[in-house]
Amino acid sequence: MAFKYQELAADLQREITLGVYSQNLPTEAALVEKYHLSRQTVRQALERLVQLGLIEKRQGSGSKVVKSAFMPGRDRVAIVTTYINDYIFPTILQDIQDVLARKNYSTLLYATHNNLSEERSILQNLLQQPVAGIIVEGTKTALPNPNLELYEKLDRAGIPVVFIHGAYGALQNAVCVSDNNFEGGYMLTHHLITHGHKKIAGIFKCDDMQGHQRYLGFLTAMQDAGLPLADEQVLWYSTKEQQYLVECGHTDLLKHFLEFYVRDCTAAVCYNDEISDRLIRYMLSVGKRVPDDLAVVSFDNSYYSDLCPVRITSLAHEPHKMGQLVAALLLERIDGKAVNSQSISWRLIHKSSG
Numbered sequence: 001m002a003f004k005y006q007e008l009a010a011d012l013q014r015e016i017t018l019g020v021y022s023q024n025l026p027t028e029a030a031l032v033e034k035y036h037l038s039r040q041t042v043r044q045a046l047e048r049l050v051q052l053g054l055i056e057k058r059q060g061s062g063s064k065v066v067k068s069a070f071m072p073g074r075d076r077v078a079i080v081t082t083y084i085n086d087y088i089f090p091t092i093l094q095d096i097q098d099v100l101a102r103k104n105y106s107t108l109l110y111a112t113h114n115n116l117s118e119e120r121s122i123l124q125n126l127l128q129q130p131v132a133g134i135i136v137e138g139t140k141t142a143l144p145n146p147n148l149e150l151y152e153k154l155d156r157a158g159i160p161v162v163f164i165h166g167a168y169g170a171l172q173n174a175v176c177v178s179d180n181n182f183e184g185g186y187m188l189t190h191h192l193i194t195h196g197h198k199k200i201a202g203i204f205k206c207d208d209m210q211g212h213q214r215y216l217g218f219l220t221a222m223q224d225a226g227l228p229l230a231d232e233q234v235l236w237y238s239t240k241e242q243q244y245l246v247e248c249g250h251t252d253l254l255k256h257f258l259e260f261y262v263r264d265c266t267a268a269v270c271y272n273d274e275i276s277d278r279l280i281r282y283m284l285s286v287g288k289r290v291p292d293d294l295a296v297v298s299f300d301n302s303y304y305s306d307l308c309p310v311r312i313t314s315l316a317h318e319p320h321k322m323g324q325l326v327a328a329l330l331l332e333r334i335d336g337k338a339v340n341s342q343s344i345s346w347r348l349i350h351k352s353s354g
Contacts, residue, residue, distance in 0.1 A: 005044035008035055009128055012045060016054055016065055025055060025063040048128070074132050077105045077330065080122055081137040081164075082114040088300055089137075092164070095323025096135060103331055105132065112139045114207075114239045116146060123150040126159070133160045133330045140239065141166035141209040160333035164326045166209040167341070175333065177326040179299075180343040181210050184315050185217025188269050188297045191313070191348055193225045197267040197295060199233070203257055203279070205271045206236035214299065218269050235261045237275075245278055254282040267295035267354055273304035276312050280353065284309060295354025299346075311351035317344045 008031070015021055026034065031042045046063055049055045055063045077100055081089055097107050108131065112119040119139040126134060127150065134154065139145070145168050152171075154161055167176035192200055202218050205211035215234065222229045235257045244250040257279070262268060270276035276298035280290050290296055290310045298305070301316030321344055329339045 008045035009048040092323040099327035140207040162330040181213035182217040185214035189221035199265040201265040201268040202234045270298035277304040315346040
């Protein structure tokens with residue numbers, strides 16, 4: 001939770017940015033009365049504004065607003081992602097930066113590690129040091145988010161935000177560029193069905209909206225084909241469980257999936273290439289064959305899909321489109337134009353796994 005002086009500094013900075021205070025801030029006594037804070041808290045907040053170069057404190061004349069403070073950060077865009085080094089994000093990031101650089105914007109990078117408290121800290125920092133706009137990959141977008149009021153403050157401060165991959169449902173009119181995840185889940189499942197599979201398992205991420213949308217596409221394709229889907233065929237995993245698997249090498253999740261969810265299934269739809277690569281490697285290590293014992297398909301068509309011992313049938317979309325589109329929409333929002341959320345379609349890249 002932010003200290004009170006930080007919250008006051010952020011409030012005053014927004015008002016300075018919006019031109020509420022164009023020459024001088026109210027006196028310390030007036031701020032104490034208005035915000036019901038101690039004089040020490042007010043002084044700390046003002047000192048923070050001095051550090052940010054927004055005001056000058058002069059003996060006997062109060063706090064004077066620096067002229068350049070009216071458009072702070074006008075040449076910078078913040079990019080807030082879950083993991084900067086995530087296997088698909090470096091390419092997207094490069095595309096975003098290329099588009100923004102052509103318009104003379106520099107970028108500030110932040111990573112939340114899919115952690116709500118880290119997201120909160122980053123957003124509080126951006127409220128205190130505003131930028132021209134923000135691109136955000138939401139944190140645990142399928143779960144309730146305690147940081148929504150900070151996004152609302154950004155909106156009131158006139159700082160446009162465009163989400164990538166998934167937005168928070170509780171934020172009305174949020175603009176997002178995402179994959180068409182329902183379509184993808186349907187497409188992969190239909191592909192397996194047309195190749196004769198009737199019992200298909202699934203493994204999806206539970207705390208990000210993409211997992212829910214991909215599952216819905218999977219479920220709908222099964223229903224449209226008249227195939228039964230039992231709950232015990234679908235395993236949900238969390239960000240923390242993913243970390244145990246990817247970073248620590250713990251394979252309990254995969255063992256559990258094969259023993260209790262796959263059983264007599266002949267195919268599986270995986271949330272992404274990262275999880276499918278780990279699944280295939282684990283299967284080979286215990287003597288199972290892909291696709292003979294289990295066909296495996298997934299999303300992203302990343303380098304995992306080609307480096308895996310069995311090349312993974314996976315979904316791809318048009319190269320560079322995601323990053324270029326999200327950057328273009330943010331630039332339009334910065335220019336005051338109305339824009340709508342957009343989704344990007346997939347295409348199937350058929351390889352060896354299924």
